[in-house]
Amino acid sequence: MTRDMPAHPSRFEMLADAIRRYLAMHPASSDTVEGIAGWVVSAVASATADEVRGALSHLEARGEVAVRHAAGGEPVYARTDAMPAIGVETLRIGVDLGGTKTEIVALDAEGRERVRRREATPREDYEAIIALVARLVRDAEDACGARVGSARVGIGTPGSLSPATGLLRGSNSVCMNGMPVKRDLEQRLARAVALANDANCFTLSEATDGAGRGADVVFGVILGTGVGGGLTVHGRLLEGCNAIAGEWGHNPLPWPRDDERPGPDCFCGQTGCIETWLSGPALVRDYRHHGGTDCESTQAIVAGAEQADARCEATLARYEERLARALAHVVNIVDPDVIVLGGGLSNIARWYRSVPGLWTRWIFSDRVDTKLVRNVHGDSSGVRGAAWLAR
Numbered sequence: 345m346t347r348d349m350p351a352h353p354s355r356f357e358m359l360a361d362a363i364r365r366y367l368a369m370h371p372a373s374s375d376t377v378e379g380i381a382g383w384v385v386s387a388v389a390s391a392t393a394d395e396v397r398g399a400l401s402h403l404e405a406r407g408e409v410a411v412r413h414a415a416g417g418e419p420v421y422a423r424t425d426a427m428p429a430i431g432v433e434t435l436r437i438g439v440d441l442g443g444t445k446t447e448i449v450a451l452d453a454e455g456r457e458r459v460r461r462r463e464a465t466p467r468e469d470y471e472a473i474i475a476l477v478a479r480l481v482r483d484a485e486d487a488c489g490a491r492v493g494s495a496r497v498g499i500g501t502p503g504s505l506s507p508a509t510g511l512l513r514g515s516n517s518v519c520m521n522g523m524p525v526k527r528d529l530e531q532r533l534a535r536a537v538a539l540a541n542d543a544n545c546f547t548l549s550e551a552t553d554g555a556g557r558g559a560d561v562v563f564g565v566i567l568g569t570g571v572g573g574g575l576t577v578h579g580r581l582l583e584g585c586n587a588i589a590g591e592w593g594h595n596p597l598p599w600p601r602d603d604e605r606p607g608p609d610c611f612c613g614q615t616g617c618i619e620t621w622l623s624g625p626a627l628v629r630d631y632r633h634h635g636g637t638d639c640e641s642t643q644a645i646v647a648g649a650e651q652a653d654a655r656c657e658a659t660l661a662r663y664e665e666r667l668a669r670a671l672a673h674v675v676n677i678v679d680p681d682v683i684v685l686g687g688g689l690s691n692i693a694r695w696y697r698s699v700p701g702l703w704t705r706w707i708f709s710d711r712v713d714t715k716l717v718r719n720v721h722g723d724s725s726g727v728r729g730a731a732w733l734a735r
């Protein structure tokens with residue numbers, strides 16, 4: 345006997361049965377207490393809204409009925425097994441846990457954004473970061489009218505979890521390195537949480553409903569302060585047994601010319617990594633290395649090339665030829681249908697024209713159908729991809 349069992353169980357059971365019959369006839373709709381009471385009164389004479397509410401609570405406690413607290417409206421009830429069909433239990437929440445900002449998005453079953461918020465990340469305070477994520481998730485569920493604890497949650501963050509220890513490594517939010525981020529978030533949120541690095545989230549976002557939508561194999565590339573990558577196969581991330589699949593930025597630049605050897609020092613301890621040639625700072629460094637002095641940024645170099653500045657033009661020509669070589673290496677191994685570029689340098693339009701003309705020389709095939717495309721979701725890809733992680 346549960347505590348909310350009323351004094352007259354027979355009448356109560358009649359009410360519960362009437363509600364079951366009503367919901368069986370309308371499995372995919374949801375209704376308010378008053379709406380259900382209006383129908384139930386024909387089966388159980390003079391049933392009041394309070395009695396119906398009590399019976400609904402009992403059915404909810406038994407898992408037969410699910411309730412949704414719509415924002416600003418009455419709670420609505422439906423059969424638990426019908427809730428996914430009306431988009432309540434399929435709320436996906438993505439959190440992009442960046443070094444300076446933390447962003448959250450809630451997507452419904454069709455991928456529409458229901459909530460999006462952004463807050464400063466409490467740097468150097470691990471406990472405060474975990475608490476912030478928990479609060480943002482709870483508030484987003486509330487704002488969507490979803491039961492607190494019902495949404496699936498995915499987290500995107502720099503760095504990756506060690507498959508061996510479960511501890512985060514390689515994050516630029518250094519207070520998170522060496523911490524069991526996934527386990528702590530699962531404990532705080534009382535549910536399973538999916539976690540992936542930002543390049544993987546970018547790739548999953550573009551493969552799901554972005555520039556790589558519908559493609560079998562998508563290689564996503566981040567060209568920004570650093571160079572990273574991710575790989576999806578049939579819409580799912582390929583993580584790999586070391587959790588580094590797609591991490592091409594610390595492979596050496598392939599087919600190096602004599603003046604490219606040994607290449608610049610990399611923070612990872614090697615020299616000549618792809619990242620040391622294709623990141624934003626690398627492009628500016630290469631411009632200076634060839635005598636450029638006027639431009640301080642990639643944007644200035646691009647603007648200079650558009651005004652026919654020879655040094656700027658030559659810098660971009662070297663960059664795109666290296667990008668073609670680096671991507672040809674990927675095509676020769678995984679042969680993706682689509683390569684999607686993201687990060688600040690993906691906004692330079694000429695790559696999409698020039699690189700496919702250059703990479704054929706290095707790709708071991710008589711024809712190349714791989715498409716090189718710009719991302720669709722821009723800065724939102726990280727947080728959207730984190731939401732799609734949550735399956």
Ligand SMILES: [Zn+2]
Nearest residue numbers: 594610612617
């Ligand atoms: Zn490196």
